[in-house]
Amino acid sequence: MTYALITGASRGIGLAIAQELARRKFNLLLVARSAPALEQTARQLATEHGIQTDFLALDLAETGAAQQVYDWCTQKKYAVQMLVNNAGYGLSGSFEKHALAEHTDMMRVNMTALIELTYLFLPQLRQQSKAYILNIGSSAAYQAIPLLSLYSASKSFVLQFSRGLHQELKGSPVSVTCVCPGSTDTNFVDRAQIGEKGRNAAKKVNMTPEAVARQAVESTLAGKTEVVTGFLNKAGKFMAWLLPKGLVEKAAGSIYE
Numbered sequence: 001m002t003y004a005l006i007t008g009a010s011r012g013i014g015l016a017i018a019q020e021l022a023r024r025k026f027n028l029l030l031v032a033r034s035a036p037a038l039e040q041t042a043r044q045l046a047t048e049h050g051i052q053t054d055f056l057a058l059d060l061a062e063t064g065a066a067q068q069v070y071d072w073c074t075q076k077k078y079a080v081q082m083l084v085n086n087a088g089y090g091l092s093g094s095f096e097k098h099a100l101a102e103h104t105d106m107m108r109v110n111m112t113a114l115i116e117l118t119y120l121f122l123p124q125l126r127q128q129s130k131a132y133i134l135n136i137g138s139s140a141a142y143q144a145i146p147l148l149s150l151y152s153a154s155k156s157f158v159l160q161f162s163r164g165l166h167q168e169l170k171g172s173p174v175s176v177t178c179v180c181p182g183s184t185d186t187n188f189v190d191r192a193q194i195g196e197k198g199r200n201a202a203k204k205v206n207m208t209p210e211a212v213a214r215q216a217v218e219s220t221l222a223g224k225t226e227v228v229t230g231f232l233n234k235a236g237k238f239m240a241w242l243l244p245k246g247l248v249e250k251a252a253g254s255i256y257e
């Protein structure tokens, strides 16, 4: 029996991806820190869709977390056919405002855990007749963003790694897709401590996590390389490419002042 493993499945985009995949009859393995939320979702989706589900509550910022996820799957004999690296968050404000440990924790969740999980699960994914890696990037990947500098850099990392790996794995059963959402109505702004100006800007263009999840799953199953969700975010990516970098960065950073 094969499974889709989703990190950050306790809420927001990850939860919506779990719901979307459940509708398509994927068995699910849900990972995040919030055990009660994971347990409830696992039970509900199993009952509603007649699928197998399980969950593992752990902090992906901890050293060795990805190995723990892998060992848990091995012990339970869960074969992963789809790996969804969705867990992630931002920290807004000046780079120096946050403690170094806060930055390194964010880097571990956004980048290190994604890399380690990908590395550990790849041999197993290669054994499937068709397998998928879905990495959640961000529209923040397309330009540097002052006052959200490290987050945008971490998402550029996710995007470039995903694109490279997609090419490396051509001809294998594994396809890699990077989905880059723009503002989405989740807990993201609270966790990132984004101020009033940023919140108001986000509200005007927010997509629902369900709409993002639908596009993410569809494009993953279609084997796409890179997808920006929503027309406005696609237009934003084009403008970031077209306009002088300094201008784009000033405009992007002004949201977080």
Ligand SMILES: NC(=O)c1ccc[n+]([C@@H]2O[C@H](COP(=O)([O-])OP(=O)(O)OC[C@H]3O[C@@H](n4cnc5c(N)ncnc54)[C@H](OP(=O)(O)O)[C@@H]3O)[C@@H](O)[C@H]2O)c1
Binding pocket: 007, 008, 009, 010, 011, 012, 013, 014, 031, 032, 033, 034, 035, 058, 059, 060, 061, 086, 087, 088, 089, 090, 109, 136, 137, 138, 139, 140, 180, 181, 182, 183, 184, 185, 186, 187, 188, 189, 191
């Ligand atoms: N919302 C947006 O505007 C937006 C835009 C572009 C990209 N994204 C990306 O979309 C992804 C999902 O974010 P979201 O918007 O759905 O935010 P969210 O509602 O805050 O959800 C984040 C998820 O990640 C999990 N997570 C956070 N820290 C974790 C840790 N240390 N260990 C394990 N799990 C952890 C959270 O679960 P627990 O708290 O239970 O651990 C939660 O399930 C992120 O990669 C984010 O960067 C979001």
